[in-house]
Amino acid sequence: MKTLAHKFLPLCLLMSLASGPAMAISDTYRELSLRLQGQAATALQADDAKRADELVNIALTADPGNAQAFILKGRVTHALGDTMEALRLVTAGLEIEPTDLKGRILQVRYAVDLGDIETAERAMLQYRAVCRSSCDAADQLQNLVNEKRADVATRKRVR
Numbered sequence: 001m002k003t004l005a006h007k008f009l010p011l012c013l014l015m016s017l018a019s020g021p022a023m024a025i026s027d028t029y030r031e032l033s034l035r036l037q038g039q040a041a042t043a044l045q046a047d048d049a050k051r052a053d054e055l056v057n058i059a060l061t062a063d064p065g066n067a068q069a070f071i072l073k074g075r076v077t078h079a080l081g082d083t084m085e086a087l088r089l090v091t092a093g094l095e096i097e098p099t100d101l102k103g104r105i106l107q108v109r110y111a112v113d114l115g116d117i118e119t120a121e122r123a124m125l126q127y128r129a130v131c132r133s134s135c136d137a138a139d140q141l142q143n144l145v146n147e148k149r150a151d152v153a154t155r156k157r158v159r
Helices: 002-045 049-062 067-079 083-096 101-114 117-130 136-158
Strands: none
Touching: 002 049, 002 067, 049 067, 067 083, 067 101, 083 101, 101 117, 101 136, 117 136
């Protein structure tokens, strides 16, 4: 038994030494992701969605756990015309960071745009659960959901 422990001791020491630089690399990628995310947001504000898409893709490659980059990727994808994929990406970001109110607002809006009332309602409930004090957007969002629900109901009756 003692010889077995001696065989694994060097491996354990090597792994403990390697964890320090690995954490530094992780921090480096996290910082790179945030920097690229900022550049992508700037490109999107300048109406350069294609460039924003390129930058946010690299940001997500550098840090796949960057919730804000997923939400931004959703905004970029929406600007490029794919609301369904935008909703999926924003939802992915919210799975990582469920308390992001701006992301919840986008989730509601994109679901409403798609006529997905069920998803919009769930997102509204989550928005209200997260928003504890000033929820100015909640009533506006609820109106959007209600209008879309009425529109869908009207179309069903007309058919």
